[in-house]
Amino acid sequence: MGFELPLFYVFAAVAVVTSALVIGQRSPVYSVMLLIASFAALAGLYVLLDAPFVAVIQIIIYAGAILVLFLFVVMLLNAPKEAAPWERVAAGPRRAGAVLGVVLAGELAWALWHAALSREPAGGGQGMPAHAIDSVRAIGQVLYTDYAFAFEVTSLLILVAMVGAVVLAKRRV
Amino acid sequence: MPSITVIVQLGLVFAVFVLLLLSSAAMVYAERKVAAFIQQREGPNRVGPFGLLQPFADVIKLMFKEELRPGGADTVLFLMAPVISATAAIAAFAVVPFGAKTTFFGLLDQPITLQVADVNVAVLVVFAITSMSVYGIVLAGWSSNSKYSLLGGLRSASQMISYELPYGLTLASVLILANSLSLTDIVNRQEGYWLGFIPRWFVFVQPVGFLIFMIAGVAETNRAPFDFPEAEQELVAGYHTEYSSMAFAMFFLAEYINMVTVSAVATDLFLGGWHGPFLPASLGWIWFLIKISALLFFYIWMRWTLPRYRYDQLMQFGWKILLPLAVVNLLATAAGVILLGV
Numbered sequence: 001m002g003f004e005l006p007l008f009y010v011f012a013a014v015a016v017v018t019s020a021l022v023i024g025q026r027s028p029v030y031s032v033m034l035l036i037a038s039f040a041a042l043a044g045l046y047v048l049l050d051a052p053f054v055a056v057i058q059i060i061i062y063a064g065a066i067l068v069l070f071l072f073v074v075m076l077l078n079a080p081k082e083a084a085p086w087e088r089v090a091a092g093p094r095r096a097g098a099v100l101g102v103v104l105a106g107e108l109a110w111a112l113w114h115a116a117l118s119r120e121p122a123g124g125g126q127g128m129p130a131h132a133i134d135s136v137r138a139i140g141q142v143l144y145t146d147y148a149f150a151f152e153v154t155s156l157l158i159l160v161a162m163v164g165a166v167v168l169a170k171r172r173v
Numbered sequence: 174m175p176s177i178t179v180i181v182q183l184g185l186v187f188a189v190f191v192l193l194l195l196s197s198a199a200m201v202y203a204e205r206k207v208a209a210f211i212q213q214r215e216g217p218n219r220v221g222p223f224g225l226l227q228p229f230a231d232v233i234k235l236m237f238k239e240e241l242r243p244g245g246a247d248t249v250l251f252l253m254a255p256v257i258s259a260t261a262a263i264a265a266f267a268v269v270p271f272g273a274k275t276t277f278f279g280l281l282d283q284p285i286t287l288q289v290a291d292v293n294v295a296v297l298v299v300f301a302i303t304s305m306s307v308y309g310i311v312l313a314g315w316s317s318n319s320k321y322s323l324l325g326g327l328r329s330a331s332q333m334i335s336y337e338l339p340y341g342l343t344l345a346s347v348l349i350l351a352n353s354l355s356l357t358d359i360v361n362r363q364e365g366y367w368l369g370f371i372p373r374w375f376v377f378v379q380p381v382g383f384l385i386f387m388i389a390g391v392a393e394t395n396r397a398p399f400d401f402p403e404a405e406q407e408l409v410a411g412y413h414t415e416y417s418s419m420a421f422a423m424f425f426l427a428e429y430i431n432m433v434t435v436s437a438v439a440t441d442l443f444l445g446g447w448h449g450p451f452l453p454a455s456l457g458w459i460w461f462l463i464k465i466s467a468l469l470f471f472y473i474w475m476r477w478t479l480p481r482y483r484y485d486q487l488m489q490f491g492w493k494i495l496l497p498l499a500v501v502n503l504l505a506t507a508a509g510v511i512l513l514g515v
Contacts, residue, residue: 029250029315036308053354056297064304065334068311072330075315075323136294136354 008048015041028074032067039063053136185288193263197429198228204473211477238418243318246415250316255416255423258309262430265302268295269437270357272447272458288357295356296344299438303393306431307333310395310412313424317415325411328484329395335491336392336399342499343382343389346506347375347442356438360446374445381502383443385495387468390435392491394428397476399487436468437461444468 018038025031039062046055143151202217202225209216217224242251270288292298307330314326351359365373376383392399408414413424440446444464447457482490 029247029312033250033308033312052292052294053297056294056301059301060297060304064301064307065337068304068307068330068334071308071311071315072327072334075311075327075330 004048008045011041011044011048014038015045029071032071032074035070036063036067039067053139189266190263193266193430193433194426196433197426198232200429200432200469201228201231201425203469204476207470207473208477211474232422235418235422240420241415241417243415245318247316247318250312251415252420254309254313254316255420255427256309257312258306258427259423259430261302261306261309262427262434265299265306265434266430266437268292268298268356269434269441270295270360270446271437271461292355294354296348296354296359296442299356299434300341300344303431303434304333304337306427309424309427313416314412317412319415321408321410321414322412325408325414329412332395332399332487332491333393335488336389336495339385339491339495339499340389340393342496342503343379343386344442346379346382346499346503349503349506349510350375350378356441356446360441360448363445364448372445372448372450374443374448376443379443379502379506381498382506383439385499385502386439386443387471388495390439391472391475392487394431394435396428396432396472398479398481400476400481432469432472433465436465436472439468440464 015038018034018041022031022034022038025034039058043055043058043063046052046058205227206216206224208214217227220226220230242248267290268288272288310329310333311326314322314324314329317323347359348354351362353359353362359375363373363375367373367377371377413421416424440461447461449457449460449463
């Protein structure tokens with residue numbers, strides 16, 4: 001399996017570079033396209049982790065559905081190229097954003113530090129049988145037994161978002 | 174020293190690629206001949222015997238056409254769009270099996286399936302890659318910087334998203350029946366007969382599912398009567414209005430290959446793949462070809478028979494009829510599998 005490591009670096013590099021470029025782009029359509037490239041690289045990483053199901057789901061849901069909607073909205077509004085960022089955001093929100101950014105960076109550093117210290121997999125490693133991630137059957141079993149509550153709550157959240165969208169779009173139903 | 178299995182696999186990849194390109198040539202010819210037959214004309218009959226060389230004449234003509242690009246177009250995306258379309262179309266076929274396990278007349282030690290890549294989540298891979306093809310069309314529409322193209326691209330995006338839902342739900346009901354995500358397993362589940370003469374094809378268990386799958390497949394490939402992205406009476410040529418020469422040809426290539434892929438997947442999912450009477454298993458690919466050809470003929474037949482829908486009707490039909498029907502079908506399938514314990 002000598003080719004896994006170089007592949008990992010290729011996918012990781014593509015993911016990082018395209019993600020950075022997403023923010024750097026002025027044209028929203030290019031941003032969306034770069035985000036798709038980033039998701040594709042992530043899917044490649046999942047395949048390397050022996051999780052083809054997660055990889056394919058990543059492509060179907062994010063690249064195939066959500067980003068098409070993004071692109072749809074961007075095209076429909078025909079958003080012009082953005083002006084330089086400092087021209088359109090007021091000072092107050094900019095400072096608040098900076099503070100939030102520092103907090104997020106701190107949290108990420110903390111999480112990485114702890115992940116590096118303990119070799120346990122995320123989530124404590126309980127409830128998931130060995131090699132659960134590579135089998136669709138195992139994912140389904142765990143999702144509908146151990147994590148049934150989280151699963152149902154998520155679907156409720158999505159339903160709330162849908163109701164909200166309908167209410168916003170149609171003032172009088 | 175690569176083993177003979179690797180060489181055969183590479184040969185298979187190359188063969189599938191060439192056959193897909195040839196299949197789109199054959200589709201161009203078939204479309205024109207069938208259209209002519211339906212309209213009581215002769216169709217192409219000048220180039221070669223029965224006009225059989227017409228597609229190649231078309232390709233040569235397209236190659237020598239001038240490559241045009243509108244002044245206001247976004248160069249990078251304008252050039253990328255047809256490439257995305259064609260790539261997605263060809264790549265989707267990679268996981269579609271089209272024949273039983275074979276050793277190529279004893280050439281190999283281990284029999285291999287006639288398929289480029291045997292992935293255990295093949296059904297989802299096909300679904301994922303075909304959902305990528307919408308980007309080619311949407312980007313073509315946007316980057317051309319033309320009103321007609323943009324409208325075509327927008328229509329295509331909303332149409333493909335809307336019809337992907339019933340498409341995915343019918344896939345799910347077949348998966349419940351087959352209890353597997355691998356297309357090879359799904360085909361092998363359909364081997365044999367009920368009562369000795371009815372083939373165990375899922376189309377007999379899932380008639381509604383098959384219908385929804387085919388309708389959604391037509392909408393996904395932007396074919397008439399759902400060809401809104403390129404409705405010529407309203408949008409000139411829709412998303413590919415500004416394209417010419419080989420870039421235009423790539424969109425057409427993608428459309429025909431997508432039709433072949435949808436038919437191949439429908440054959441694997443509902444029509445028993447390469448299983449059929451009279452022929453030994455090693456010649457199963459002949460059955461596969463026959464079934465695909467029947468579905469493709471149906472596609473062409475429909476295009477030249479039915480008028481185009483109205484756009485709002487298309488959306489109404491997708492969301493208010495097809496999607497609820499697919500949900501009910503999925504629930505009924507799940508309930509049936511639990512109750513009967515199939």
